[in-house]
Amino acid sequence: MGRKAQILLVISLLMACIQALAANTVSAGEHQAFWLWSGVKTSDQMRNAQTVYLHQGEVIPTSRGTIYQPMGLPVDKLAFKQIWLTVRFTTLDVPEEIPARLIRLMQRWQAAGNDVVGLQVDFDAATRRLEDYGGFLQRLRAQLPAEFSLGVTGLLDWAKTGSVKTLNALPVDEIVIQSYQGRKTVSNYAAYLPALTKLRIPFKLGLVQNGEWFAADEKQLQASSWYRGTVIFLLNPQPSTG
Template identity: 65%
Template sequence: MGAAAQILLVVALLAGQARAAEVVITREHPAFWLWSGVRAGDELQNAQIVYLHQGEVLARAGSVRFQRLGLPVGRLSFPAIWLTVRFATLNVPESVAPQIVQLLRRWQAAGNKVVGLQVDFDAATYRLADYADFLRQLRQHLPPEYALGVTGLLDWAKTGDVATLNALPVDELVVQSYQGRRTVADYQKYLPALARLRVPFKLGLVQNGRRDPQAEAQLRRSPWYRGTVVFLLNPRR
């Protein structure tokens, strides 16, 4: 092979790698997480669904309480919103759920279409059954007009019990393909396992992270796949 042919081959290989690891571009996606402390920008102009981080359930000094965070209640321009609450523990007193329900109702009374509550909790894969019990109890406190969703880990479908996963009492599962500000290395290897899900699910991406459109395209074969959600970031200083 001549030098010119070798150069062309290298260029072709590099181009193929670039296509296989594209950058997450926000305007190509319809749904976003807006976490407390993250400034909303032009990325949300065409958003169809926004997951608003509205607080955390914290365990501190021997007590568990709900700490309100995020945007103040008001009328937003988005067609639909979920309220996302981060849970640090599943040992939650009964006083917490009514506070969250009241928050859902306040957002709805402000003129927003509130789909429901999204629980953000990194349940260990081997404890999915315990997590399911917690979610069933939480579901009992939610008025029927509100959906219950959860975020999930890539490992859940690959190494967890899929029957337990499919039995989670949720209306939506958003599987996160990132940690912090970075895409999980080789996240594509986890995606085929998602084909076994029998609950509506989405794929969570991180703004400016990596993505493999070809691998993600396989998800569209599942009738349970509902698209992507992008976690927005503040620009680096």
């Protein structure tokens, strides 16, 4: 093989590798559901957005007791077909006035002309404490008007190392399992996917923008009639180091 042919072969192999990597990378613009966290800017990557989970604040313990700290976009009419309001909880010791405040917030977004599906609770419950979490969600569900759904984010090991029976008993309308930590996909996330097919509540898989995602994984989850697709956690571009 001549030198020119060798160079062409190397280039061809490199291009094939680049294409394979690109095919296995989460391209946000190819998806329709997104988390829009406070501080993250909207972009043309959301051009196909149908459902958006808006981070609207955090429930945190303080020396003055548990408080709700508002964050994210102000109430306005948005172009998305549906929105969920996502609130990060760092404690389950929550006074009743906080859910009441969140209900009023959903009603304000609704009055602004948006189709508000409901409230999504973002709480990293330990797998062994899922029953306790279920009790909290039951009390929260009882406070929500029937017009609003209740959803939660979930951890990969909830289904694999926890009790699927307990998980299926959670009083929620949807669970979005996160396959990432920070800005990166969990390295062995695929090992958890078979357990997710045992869920008997509507579920989605949360992916991080530019993370890993393979067509075979999607096909595996699509075998479940409870699978409802993906939700992309959008990121701001990393600052240039050059």
